[in-house]
Amino acid sequence: MDRPEFLAQRFEENRRALLGLAYRMLGSREEAEDAVQEAWLRIARIDAPEVRNLPGLLRTVTSRVCLDQLRSRRARPEECAGNLPAACAARTGAGPEQEAVEADSVSRALLIVLDTLSPAERVAFVLHDTFGVPFSEIAAVIGRTPTTAKKLASRARVKVRGPRTRRPVELARHREVVGAFLAAARSGDTQTIAACLAPDVVRTADAAALSGDRPARLRGVESVSREISWFGDAPDAEVAMVDGDVGLLVTPRGRPLLAARFSIADGRVAGYELIADPARLRGLGIRPLPDDLMPHHLTRRRPRVNRAERTE
Template sequence: MDARQSLADCFEENRRALLALSYRMLGSHEEAEDAVQETWLRLDRADTTAVRNLPGWLRTVTSRVCLDMLRSRQGRRQDHGEDDLGPANVATGEGDPEHEVLEAESVGLALLVVLNTLSPAERVAFVLHDMFGVPFDEIGGILDRSQTTAKKLASRARHKVRAPRERHLVEVDQHREVVAAFQIAACTGDTSIIASRLAPDVVRRADTAALSSGRPARLHGAGSVAHEISRFGGAARHSDLALIDGRVGLLVAPGGRLRLAVCFRIEGGLVKEYELVADPARLKCLCIRLLPAS
């Protein structure tokens, strides 16, 4: 077996792991494929005779490619005033949307949404260390930063991604159960099941961006609200639970791109009131964190 074939075989053995790494860094299957393909091109051109750990070398190169792509994406958004709620190819509908949605849901929609709030360096440091266990000295080399700085970047990212431990209160667990039950009921489209999760005098509010033609900004009563959810609740299939401004809520994020936040007020184990937030300016102002482990 010649050296080039040996390199190709090693690359194929590591392709799945490199795709998983790239997807979590980029939040886009298409961009992750591009990053892994670029890694192969660099491997094909490189002199690897002195490389003792080729899988580690591939991980380092892929991480640097992803970092460059994240920085380029951030620069485009700043230049053109685009939002930062998700990867660009999902916004334009490029690629295979159905595959993108399934990929995002397998990773966790809330996680992808929160990762999009990080700077490129924070995202790379967090993904490498907290999700793949890469040591900080290696991360520092990838980022061209010191080991200490890499630790600080990951710590800062962790603070933005995960809720503080003191938030893990009994109330959070109770509300998690209620919101999860609401989410499941909305997916069924059955008005009686949906109504069973609502207070009789429930109120639904919404900003203008969240409303389709003819829908009122405020809706009152379990019957009316349940009927609306049965018609428009299909989006719940692409939702995930998260902490929104310190309370358990839902993020509707097909393909990992945040489109709608549902903010709840819960009383007596039932949904008393909820608001649909879809205005991009308002979405950017929300403090979104992953729910603590139950």
């Protein structure tokens, strides 16, 4: 097997891992595909007799491509027009490989928070906290010292975690209720939905979250349960932290479109507010669920990191 063929084969073996890396850094399937392809073009041009650590080189080059894209990225606001439930249900087409990359326990809420980081913070955090890359290697990617890379990852970690305004036990209970609410909405069964709601449940919404002649306020199980079934048609809905408590987030095309804040009483939803106004969404403290609130089968496995590399 000649060298070009060998490189191409090893690249294909590592493609999915590289796509996962680029997706976390860029938050877009399409941009991740472009970054990985650009990384391959750069690798293919390297005129070296052998590469001892090809996966590491592929990761480094892909990370540098992503860093370049993050630094040159300009604001590209995306808005969903028309009927809100229909916009939530819409989803751009994706191939099986791309869908698999997104399904690898990547919280969309995490991607939203990562968008608030500086390019260097984002790259340092993703490489270290998700892939366990040592800071000496990260430093070479971002052009900083290992100490600075460590500080950048630590700073990003604080921003990603955000504050908790409730006790862990209370948050865990809220996670169960909101998770059951979303599962019931997806079931489409009105009795299952009604079982999640308090008898005098109240739904409020800002103007941007309403379509047609839907009222800004609904009260009672019957009225509310008829409406929330459209949550089940939103494939991009997920449980996330919203302003320090457990809520719901809808993110078609990776952009926050709708958030829901909940009031919980006696193990049921006593009320919830739909927020879709762009200015209000930007002001919300959206965070991914902490690992201790993730369902067991979705808990993110943190990479093993050398104790000397850890950052408190």
